[in-house]
Amino acid sequence: xxxxxxxxxxxxxxxxxxxxxxxxxxxxxxxxxxxxxxxxxxxxxxxxxxxxxxxxxxxxxxxxxxxxxxxxxxxxxxxxxxxxxxxxxxxxxxxxxxxxxxxxxxxxxxxxxxxxxxxxxxxxxxxxxxxxxxxxxxxxxxxxxxxxxxxxxxxxxxxxxxxxxxxxxxxxxxxxxxxxxxxxxxxxxxxxxxxxxxxxxxxxxxxxxxxxxxxxxxxxxxxxxxxxxxxxxxxxxxxxxxxxxxxxxxxxxxxxxxxxxxxxxxxxxxxxxxxxxxxxxxxxxxxxxxxxxxxxxxxxxxxxxxxxxxxxxxxxxxxxxxxxxxxxxxxxxxxxxxxxxxxxxxxxxxxxxxxxxxxxxxxxxxxxxxxxxxxxxxxxxxxxxxxxxxxxxx
Numbered sequence: 001x002x003x004x005x006x007x008x009x010x011x012x013x014x015x016x017x018x019x020x021x022x023x024x025x026x027x028x029x030x031x032x033x034x035x036x037x038x039x040x041x042x043x044x045x046x047x048x049x050x051x052x053x054x055x056x057x058x059x060x061x062x063x064x065x066x067x068x069x070x071x072x073x074x075x076x077x078x079x080x081x082x083x084x085x086x087x088x089x090x091x092x093x094x095x096x097x098x099x100x101x102x103x104x105x106x107x108x109x110x111x112x113x114x115x116x117x118x119x120x121x122x123x124x125x126x127x128x129x130x131x132x133x134x135x136x137x138x139x140x141x142x143x144x145x146x147x148x149x150x151x152x153x154x155x156x157x158x159x160x161x162x163x164x165x166x167x168x169x170x171x172x173x174x175x176x177x178x179x180x181x182x183x184x185x186x187x188x189x190x191x192x193x194x195x196x197x198x199x200x201x202x203x204x205x206x207x208x209x210x211x212x213x214x215x216x217x218x219x220x221x222x223x224x225x226x227x228x229x230x231x232x233x234x235x236x237x238x239x240x241x242x243x244x245x246x247x248x249x250x251x252x253x254x255x256x257x258x259x260x261x262x263x264x265x266x267x268x269x270x271x272x273x274x275x276x277x278x279x280x281x282x283x284x285x286x287x288x289x290x291x292x293x294x295x296x297x298x299x300x301x302x303x304x305x306x307x308x309x310x311x312x313x314x315x316x317x318x319x320x321x322x323x324x325x326x327x328x329x330x331x332x333x334x335x336x337x338x339x340x341x342x343x344x345x346x347x348x349x350x351x352x353x354x355x356x357x358x359x360x361x362x363x364x365x366x367x368x369x370x371x372x373x374x375x376x377x378x379x380x381x382x383x384x385x386x387x388x389x390x391x392x393x394x
Contacts, residue, residue: 002255002256004255004258006198006200006224007040007042007224007227007241008071008224008225009035009044009226010202010226011241011271012028012043012061014234015229015230016046018232018234021275025053025056027274029064030274031271034267037260037263039258039259040241041258042224043061043070044097045057046072047074048073049075055083058070059086062088062090062091063090066092070092070094072087073097076098081128084098094133096132098137098138098139099138099140100121101141102140104147126158127161127162130161138167140167142171143168143170143183144172148187151187155191159194159197164197165197165198167201168199168222173210177212177215180213181213181219182220199224200224201213201214201225201226203227204235206235211231211239214239218248228240229242229267229268230272230279231243231283242268242285245259245264250312261317262315262316264317265285265286265319292323293324294327294330296330303337306322326373327368336351339373339377350380350381361376
């Protein structure tokens, strides 16, 4: 039996903190409903203390989401926690997510607190949160740069205080996969009551290894991944939800998620529509080129058997089909297949004539359209009355 991995989506909270990616209440609700349709286990709806708008948005999402857990983020202060709890009152499955920094650099320069004070604040926050909500998650901000021994102590204490989920954030994207995997392994080994809580990770992508760190964490005992659609988030973004989910679906027979993978592309496109920011064409899983082929060798292989160059099917992520793009790298085989779809099954000689003109045109244009191909056919067979000698039987 495969291990069920929980997917915690923070697109509406951490993702929205990306410069230029802010969303209004209606937009966030639309996206939340799509995330529920995708069957995200947890939807982090916002940071209620941040503004009246964020509070109202979390509350509105709480009213409308019935299957997924709705989480609200808060610091370890009484005011933050009470505000989060109030925003979650209508939720069918609420979770308070409280956090405090545990690295020496954050404690010294940001919090102005010592380890004892941070420990006391964390315990009190979890105890207070537990009065309002059965599900409480505790995050040790900047965990990857924290003293592991202090992490072990604070995690043990907050679990005793009632935390159901323990989150290990690589807040600044500093960790390397082998380091992060070892950290998760050591938490599993050194925190005596860790089995009483779900072990979660939240990886940023500053060094481009957010997904790799998340997957390494899973291999070492993590049970929940915090991630975002299209990998959006602070600075270089968060670990990409669609990449993690499809890596598990494609490669990990011992793991699975609840995500309806056919909703990945629709979710990505909705986010792009709402924010006005498209993903780069070569973005894994959801980019325009993720299932597109231009090189002749690749096209020949894919047209004969998609598995030659596609490790997952377009339909599995919500696309109708792959794309054969005609350009300067395309060969006769792909051109012939395209012409056949257009109703032209040319003899070998005529195909060669069209192909020579095609390569000249492809050197000038990035993509060759159907209109371009019709013009090439017209030039090669100028009367547009194609004889039986010119055409093979379809």
